Amino acid sequence: MAEAEDFVSQEPHLAVFKGSPRKRRRLDQKCRVFPPAEQSALKEYEKLELRTRRVLSNTYQKLIQSAFLDDDIPGGVKYLINRLLALIEKSSLDPFYIGLFGATGAGKSSLLNAIIHQAMFLPLSGDNVCTSCIVQVSSSSCEQYEAKIHLLSDQANELSAKLDPYIQTQMRNTDGGPVRTQIWPLIKYVEVTLPRSGMIPEGVVLVDIPGTGDFNSKRDEMWKRTIDKCSVIWVISDIERISGGKIHEELLCESIKACQRGLCQDIALVVTKCDKLYLPEYLRYDFRFPIKVIESQREAILERNETVNLQKNRTLKEKLKRKLPTDSKVLEASDLVYTVSAQEYWRQDLLNEEETEISKLRDYIRKKFLEKKRKTVTEYVTEAFGILLLIDTFNSQDGLTNEYLHLNGLRRFVEERIQLLEKDVDQCFTQVEQPLQEGVRDARAFYRRILSGCLTRSKGNQGFHQTLKAVCLKDGIYASRTLARIDLNEAITQPIYDRVDPVFGNIFRTGKDTKSALIHHIDTFKQSLQEKMTEVVLKRRWESASCQHNFLIQEINAILGGLEGHILRKKKKIYESLCNSVQNDLKPCYEDAAHITGKKACERMKDAIRRGVDRQVAEDLFERAQERMKTQFQQLKNGIIEKVKGSVSTMLILASPRGESLYKELSDVKNEYKEMEKLYKSLREIAENAVMRRGMQEFLMRMSPRKVDSPKNSTLVLCD
Numbered sequence: 001m002a003e004a005e006d007f008v009s010q011e012p013h014l015a016v017f018k019g020s021p022r023k024r025r026r027l028d029q030k031c032r033v034f035p036p037a038e039q040s041a042l043k044e045y046e047k048l049e050l051r052t053r054r055v056l057s058n059t060y061q062k063l064i065q066s067a068f069l070d071d072d073i074p075g076g077v078k079y080l081i082n083r084l085l086a087l088i089e090k091s092s093l094d095p096f097y098i099g100l101f102g103a104t105g106a107g108k109s110s111l112l113n114a115i116i117h118q119a120m121f122l123p124l125s126g127d128n129v130c131t132s133c134i135v136q137v138s139s140s141s142c143e144q145y146e147a148k149i150h151l152l153s154d155q156a157n158e159l160s161a162k163l164d165p166y167i168q169t170q171m172r173n174t175d176g177g178p179v180r181t182q183i184w185p186l187i188k189y190v191e192v193t194l195p196r197s198g199m200i201p202e203g204v205v206l207v208d209i210p211g212t213g214d215f216n217s218k219r220d221e222m223w224k225r226t227i228d229k230c231s232v233i234w235v236i237s238d239i240e241r242i243s244g245g246k247i248h249e250e251l252l253c254e255s256i257k258a259c260q261r262g263l264c265q266d267i268a269l270v271v272t273k274c275d276k277l278y279l280p281e282y283l284r285y286d287f288r289f290p291i292k293v294i295e296s297q298r299e300a301i302l303e304r305n306e307t308v309n310l311q312k313n314r315t316l317k318e319k320l321k322r323k324l325p326t327d328s329k330v331l332e333a334s335d336l337v338y339t340v341s342a343q344e345y346w347r348q349d350l351l352n353e354e355e356t357e358i359s360k361l362r363d364y365i366r367k368k369f370l371e372k373k374r375k376t377v378t379e380y381v382t383e384a385f386g387i388l389l390l391i392d393t394f395n396s397q398d399g400l401t402n403e404y405l406h407l408n409g410l411r412r413f414v415e416e417r418i419q420l421l422e423k424d425v426d427q428c429f430t431q432v433e434q435p436l437q438e439g440v441r442d443a444r445a446f447y448r449r450i451l452s453g454c455l456t457r458s459k460g461n462q463g464f465h466q467t468l469k470a471v472c473l474k475d476g477i478y479a480s481r482t483l484a485r486i487d488l489n490e491a492i493t494q495p496i497y498d499r500v501d502p503v504f505g506n507i508f509r510t511g512k513d514t515k516s517a518l519i520h521h522i523d524t525f526k527q528s529l530q531e532k533m534t535e536v537v538l539k540r541r542w543e544s545a546s547c548q549h550n551f552l553i554q555e556i557n558a559i560l561g562g563l564e565g566h567i568l569r570k571k572k573k574i575y576e577s578l579c580n581s582v583q584n585d586l587k588p589c590y591e592d593a594a595h596i597t598g599k600k601a602c603e604r605m606k607d608a609i610r611r612g613v614d615r616q617v618a619e620d621l622f623e624r625a626q627e628r629m630k631t632q633f634q635q636l637k638n639g640i641i642e643k644v645k646g647s648v649s650t651m652l653i654l655a656s657p658r659g660e661s662l663y664k665e666l667s668d669v670k671n672e673y674k675e676m677e678k679l680y681k682s683l684r685e686i687a688e689n690a691v692m693r694r695g696m697q698e699f700l701m702r703m704s705p706r707k708v709d710s711p712k713n714s715t716l717v718l719c720d
Contacts, residue, residue, distance in 0.1 A: 033201045034366055042370060044686045045377045049092060051679055052384050059391065059672045060084040079650065083387055093376050095138070095205045096369055097229050097263075100270075101255060102236025103211040103247045107272035110342040111236065112137060112206055114358045115365075117199045119346055121192075122208065133219060134189035134226055135208040139197030148191040152218045188222055199362060201369045211247060213479030220479050227254065228262030228572060232368060234361075238273040239339075242308065247484055252316070256323045259330065260504055261575035263568065266330050266368070268338060269316050270361070271308060275341040275350055277301050298350045305339035313337045324505045335360075378683055379561060385680040386554025392673040410532070414648060417528050422641050424521040428507060429633040431516060435503045436629065439496030440622040447492045447622075451613060454491050455606045465602040472594035472605065475583050489583040492613070493625065496578055500629075508571050518567065525644075526560045552651065559647040563640060570639065574632040581625035585616050 031039045031046075063081050100108045109122040116137060200206065207230065213220045227233070233255045237248045258264040282300050294300045316336050324330065338361060344351040345358045353359060457464050467486070471478040476488040506516045514520060533552045589612025593605045613621075 032198055034370070038366065038370055041686065042373065045373055048381060048679060048682060048686065049377050052381050052676070053088060055388070055672050055676050055679070056084055056088050056384055059388065059669050060088060062669060062672075063391075080387065080391060087380070087384055087387070090380070093203045093373060096203055096231055096372055097205045097207055097226075098232045098234065098365065098368075099207045099209050099227060099230035100234050100236055101209045101211075101227065101251055102272075103241070103251065106211075106236045106238050106241070107342060108208050108236050109135075111270065111272055111340060111358075112208055114340075114342040114345045114356075115199060115206065115361060116194060116197060118194070133187050134210065134222060136189065136191045136205050137194065137208070138191075138205045139194040139200050139202055141202070142193060142195050144195055146193040150188045150190070152188050188219055189226075200365060203373075204365055204369050212250060212485035217474060220477075223479075227258050228264075230258065231263050231372075232266045232268070233258055233264050234268050234270045236270050236272055239271055239276055239308070240273070242271055242312065250484060252319060256320065257575075259324060259328075260501060260508075261572045265510070266333065267316075267320070268333075268336055268364075269312055271305075271312065271337065271339045273341065273343075274305050274308075274339040275301060275344045277304060301350060302355065309337045309339050323501045325502065325509055328505065328509065335364075381680055381683055382554060383558045383561075385676050386558055388669065388673045388676040389554060391669050411652065413532055414529065414652065417525055418641065418645060418648070421521060421525045421644065422637070424524070425518065425637045425640060428516065428518050428521055429637060431503050431507060432500060432633065433630070435499040436496065436626045439499035440626050442495035442499065443493060443622045444617060446495055447613065447617060448610075450491050450494070451488065451610060454486065454488055455609065461602040465605075468602060468605050469594060472590040472609070475587055475590050477583075487579075488609070489579050489586065493578045493582050493622075496622065496625070500578075504575065508567070522560055522563065522640075526556055529556050529648075555651045556648075559644070559651065562647075563643060566639060566643065567636070570632070570636040574629060574636065577629045577632045578625045581628045582621060585621055585624060586612065589613060589616065 031042050034042055060081065063077065063084065066077070100112060102108045113119060113121050116139075122135065122137075194200075207226055209223065209226055213223045235248075235251050235255050237251070241248055252269075255264070255267050259267065277297065277300055279294075279297050279300055282304065283294060294303065313336050317331060320328070320331055330336075338357050340357045340361065341351060342356075342358070345353060345356040348356075455468070467478065467480070470480075471486050471488065477490075478486045506514070507518050509517045510519060530553050589609060592612065593608040596605045596608060
């Protein structure tokens with residue numbers, strides 16, 4: 001038998017998954033990251049997906065062969081072929097990004113090295129700046145280490161001008177060491193792939209994100225996109241800067257914004273270098289009551305870490321509650337703060353491996369990955385089953401009477417429900433209007449004070465002239481390696497965001513079902529259609545219509561589930577519309593300020609910015625931003641309704657009684673349908689088994705000694 005074969009035929013009508021030895025070995029290696037309690041569930045989901053893909057592939061081949069026999073392919077058959085092809089080509093699991101987001105020197109690279117159990121994999125340089133661009137680390141089944149270097153895509157002349165000093169100019173180390181060439185400004189980001197990691201699952205991408213962006217516009221754009229595509233963000237801060245650090249607070253705010261506009265649904269604060277503690281100083285300023293005798297450095301570290309964990313967990317929850325709905329999923333997490341030590345993970349002089357909490361972060365990664373895998377496979381199998389249901393009905397000898405689905409009454413019902421959905425979505429989006437108005441009022445009242453704070457430096461203008469010029473040349477935004485990120489547009493629109501954020505979070509919540517959420521109205525629409533279909537079948541007692549009924553239930557789920565990606569993409573655009581509107585309107589002001597040179601240029605630039613902003617505010621700067629956000633909401637509503645109308649209309653046509661000329665000579669897929677039905681039913685069994693195993697814990701993996709691999713083989717690829 002060919003090595004790629006995953007099925008052997010035991011009966012003429014039944015295909016059973018067996019899997020080649022190589023496939024089974026690869027699956028075992030893929031699952032070895034997980035403890036036994038989780039391995040079994042993951043293997044079952046992987047096998048279920050593979051079987052489903054094989055059934056879809058067989059069905060697709062039959063439909064293609066059928067289509068070739070008919071010169072005039074009916075539209076319904078084309079629809080089915082396209083749906084099958086889309087499902088077959090659909091990726092097994094989109095990359096699951098976890099962003100390590102922290103200031104320079106916070107210990108992101110050291111933490112990442114510990115998580116993947118590669119002591120010196122990413123370069124370290126103590127407290128100095130080391131990581132200069134975004135680095136993505138993932139694992140695969142490849143035999144060697146691989147790296148892809150993505151270069152900046154500047155214009156030919158600009159790149160040529162920048163290339164020379166970094167390629168030709170050599171820099172000598174201060175200690176008299178060998179010369180080195182500085183090339184990092186040409187790099188946008190780096191992808192690194194580990195061979196068969198036993199620490200992180202395939203599909204998880206750990207992203208080392210530099211703190212506050214980058215002065216290079218291409219890398220800064222990449223920085224923002226990377227944050228928005230992360231499903232999880234860990235804000236990294238070392239134990240000595242955890243309290244009162246300005247950059248730390250900015251990173252927290254940026255992460256919370258990612259929950260509003262991007263894919264992020266979980267935030268955690270990871271406190272690094274938690275083995276650092278000067279015992280005499282700690283005991284001197286320790287105000288515990290009642291006093292507990294601390295006899296060792298280890299006891300002091302553990303006590304201090306527990307205190308930090310409790311305090312920061314409470315503080316972070318309070319910050320999240322101010323910006324997000326009080327019952328958001330992220331607020332339900334038992335652990336929002338982790339106190340870790342990458343150095344002690346390797347040394348274990350003071351703390352054991354479990355006390356360093358590195359293994360706790362790995363558990364976190366595995367749990368999130370398994371949740372996503374379960375959700376993805378469930379949706380995939382459900383959608384596949386719906387398609388097989390429809391195809392099977394086309395070959396059924398028990399056609400539907402013209403009363404069913406051809407009834408004008410049912411079509412009118414669907415039209416009425418779509419109209420009601422449009423009205424509900426309108427009301428849902430209306431929630432944002434009052435906060436917008438209040439935010440505009442606040443922005444008008446405070447923009448001068450905010451702008452003054454952005455333009456004033458406590459140490460005077462020395463050295464600030466070039467920074468301010470860079471701010472103006474980049475339309476009000478500038479990130480550097482030494483200063484905090486400057487964004488004048490975001491700063492003066494912050495009062496609007498402060499008012500809008502809680503309502504915005506309510507509208508786009510994905511967890512609990514509340515009447516203020518968009519998903520509630522979509523689910524209500526879905527349930528009303530499904531209930532109507534069930535009512536018709538039960539009332540008429542049409543047993544022969546059960547296949548069509550099941551198809552409609554599954555297809556409605558697929559149609560409305562497909563809206564999720566559309567809504568997420570528009571959500572980001574809506575959220576950023578306020579800041580983008582202000583930036584666009586202030587461009588002439590920034591351009592004028594950027595051209596100022598000569599004596600007292602810095603103060604004159606500040607005055608030009610202030611005058612320009614005053615003028616735009618007088619001409620309704622914030623009101624225009626408000627209207628643009630409302631327009632974006634309107635466009636999202638129109639897009640939802642159009643997609644629902646088109647998809648539901650196609651669904652009803654396909655499920656209606658067929659004519660002889662419409663689906664003649666459509667291949668028989670009874671065997672595929674039966675196999676798909678079995679796979680669909682097995683979903684519940686897998687879920688039930690997973691629940692039974694959830695309480696089991698595996699400690700052998702953490703307790704057993706591990707050998708640190710060195711990158712013996714490597715591949716380097718440069719990408720445009």
